[in-house]
Amino acid sequence: MTATDSYASRVPALDRDLGRSPVQRRNGPDRIFRAVVLAGGLVLLGGSLFIVGFLCDRGFSALRHSGLHIITSATWAPDAVPPNYGLLGDLVGSALIALLSLLVAVPIGVGTALLINEYAPGRIRRSLVGLVDLLATVPGVVFGLWGLVALSDHTDSTAAWLATYAKFIPIFRDPDHRYGQSIFVCGLVVGIMVLPVVASISRDVMSQAPRDVCEAALALGGTRWGYITDVILPFARSGIIGATLIGFGRAIGETIAVVLILAPTNTLTHDLLGPVGGSIADLIATLFTSSSPATENALTLGGVLLLLATFLVSGSSRIVLNRQARRAGAR
C-alpha cells in the first residue's frame, strides 16, 4: 500500500499502527489472528512433510536391506527362503493400467470437452456438464463392483465373439481369454474414472481460446473442425498435456477398483487380456495387514515409489498448466 505509506510519512506518528498497511499492523488481536491462521498453515505443512518423511524412512530401509534387487526383480515371493521381494511386475502393471486408462480417458475426455464447448446446444450442454460432474462423484468401489460383475458379462461374450470372428488378429486368437479380470478391463474402468478430470480441465482451458479467431475462421469459410484443429487445440495444447498428467497421477494410484477387478498374480506380464498382472496399490491393499515387518517395509517402498510418481506427475502438470495460464493471461 504505497499510497498509505506516503501518507504516513506526512502525519505525526501518534499511533504506531497508523499508516501501516492492514497486513502490517502490530496491534494485539490482529497479531493473534495472524498467528492462528499461520499455525493452521503450519499444521498442514508439517503434517504433509511428516507423512512423506516417515514413508521414505520406512521404504528406504527395505531398499537398504535388499538392495536394488527389490526394484529390478519381478518375483514376489515373501514366503520363500530367502524371501524375494520383487516389485518390478507390479510397477509395470501400475504403469500399464495407467497408460491404458489414458488411452481411454484422453481422447474421450477431450472429445467430451469439445462436445460441451463447441457442439452441444445450450440446454444439452448444461446437463452434460452436470453428468460429467456426477460421473466424478461415483465412488471407486462402485466402479469396481460394476467392472467385476456387470461389465464382465459383456467382456466374456465379446472375447468369445472376437475369438470366433477376429481370429486373423493374433491377440484375439486365444479362445480361453475372457478379459474379465485382465489389465485391459482395469485400464478401461480406471479410464472412465479419470475421464471427468481430463474432460473438466481441458474444457476449462479450451473455453479460454480466442473466440474472435474462431469466428474469423468461420467467416472465411472454414469448418468447425477446421477452427478446432487450427485454433482451439493448438491454444489448449499445454492444458491438455497438463490434464493428461493429472489423469495419469489419478490412474496410477487407483486402488479399490483395481483390487476388485484384477486377479492379482504379481508377476511381470505382457498379456493385457488374460487374468494376470498386478499393481502396486493392489499389492499393498491385499497383502499389507497380514505380513511380516520385512514384507511391510518392501510394500512401503512400493508405496513410496507410487508417491514419488504422483509427486513427479503433479509437479510437471503444474509447470505445464502454469504455462497455459500465462498464455491465457497474455491474451
Add this chain to the structure above:
Amino acid sequence: MIGTTTSVERRNRTTSGDDMQVVRSSGRKPDRTQGVANLPEWARRRADLLLSMIVPAVVLVGVFAGVSISAPVGLVLCWLILFLTSYAVLSWRHEGVLAMKDRLATVAVWVGGIIALAPLLWILDVVFQRGVPVIAADFPHFLVSNLTQAGPSDPVTKAGVGNAIIGTLEECGLATVISVPIALLTAIYLDEASRGDETRAGRAHAHMAGLIRMIIDAMNGIPSIIAALVVYLVWVAPHGVNGYSGAAAAGALTIMMLPVVTRTFEENLRIVPGSLREASLALGAPQWRTMIGVIIPTARAGLISGAILGVARAVGETAPTLFTAHGNPALNVNPFHGAQGNLALDIYLLVFSPADNAVREAWGAAAVLVLLVGLLFAIARFIGTSSASRRSKRRRWAGSAAHRFQLGRQPHSSDTGGR
C-alpha cells in the same frame, strides 16, 4: 466468454449452409450424383447421415442374425466402423474433403460424449436395478440391522448395513471436524499472505504461502492407499489388535480431504470482491473482524458447498479405511475403540465374502452409498447455485474445473493488495 460462444453458435445455426457452400465450391463438384444433388442442401446431408447409419445396420443384422448376436459390443463396433466409412465416402463425394473431415469429427465427438456418459447411466442403472430390491425387501431392515444376524446362507432380508452407515457417518464426521478448521485457517492464511505488501515480512509470507500451496497440490494427488498406509504404520500397527478404530479411518480420510477442502476454501475466499475488504478496512475494522464479519459471510455459500463436496468425496473412499477401520460386521458405535464398519469398505469385503448372497448385499450397500453421495452432491450444488443467482459472475470462477480439481492458480479476479 459465454457471450461469444453463443454468438458463434448463432452464427452456425444461421449460416451453416453458407460456410459449407464455400468449402464445397473449393472441393469436389456436387454434380456427380444427379439424383441426390437435386435435393436441398440440408436434406442431402440428412440423407447421407441416415443412409450410412441404416444400411450397415441392416447388413450386419442380416449377416449375423443367422450366426449369432451374442456380443452386442462387437456388433456395435463393427457397425460404427461401417457407418463412419460410408458416411465419409458419401460426404466426400457430395461435399469435398474439408467437409468430410468436419462431418466425421462431428460424429466422433458425439460418439465420444455418448461413450463417456454411457458408463454413468449403465452404472446407475445396474446399481439401482440390483440394489433397490435389496433395500426394499423388508424395508427399513437392511438400513438398520447389521451383518452379524445373517448366517452365510441366509437370505438377503436377514442382512443389513446399519452398522456400516453409522460407521461411515462417524468416520466422515470426525474427518470433517478435523479438516474443516485446519483447512479454513490455512485458506485464510494463503489468501491474506498472497495479498501481502512489498515489505520483507510480506514477501516472506508470500513465499511461505507459495510453499504451502505447492505441498497442498502435491498432497492432493496422493493415492488413497498411501493415506491408509501412513495411518496404519503410525497409529494402528504400534497398538496391535486394538489399533483398528473409526478414528484411525477418520485420520486417513482427513489426509484425503484436507488438500481438497483447503483449495476450495481458498478459491472461495479469493473471489470475494476486493471492494468489500477495502471498505471494511477503511472503516477501521481490524483484519480479523474484516475476515470474520465481512469476507467469510460473503463466501459462506461457497465454503459450505466446498465442505460438503469434501465430505461426499470422503464418504465414497474405500482404500483409506482398509487397514484403519478394518470393517466390523457388528455394530460399534464408539469410533475411538475397536474395528468399525464402513459402507464403501463393506462393499469391498462383501464381494470377497464366501456367503451365498454377499454380492447381492454388496449391490444393496452400493445403492445406499450412491444415494448418500448423490444426496451430498445435490445439497452442495443446491447451496452453490442458490447463491449463483445473486453472484452469477463470481460463481463461474468458483465453479471452474481448476477449482474443483484444485489445479493451476487463477489470477486474482480483483486484486486488493497494495501492488
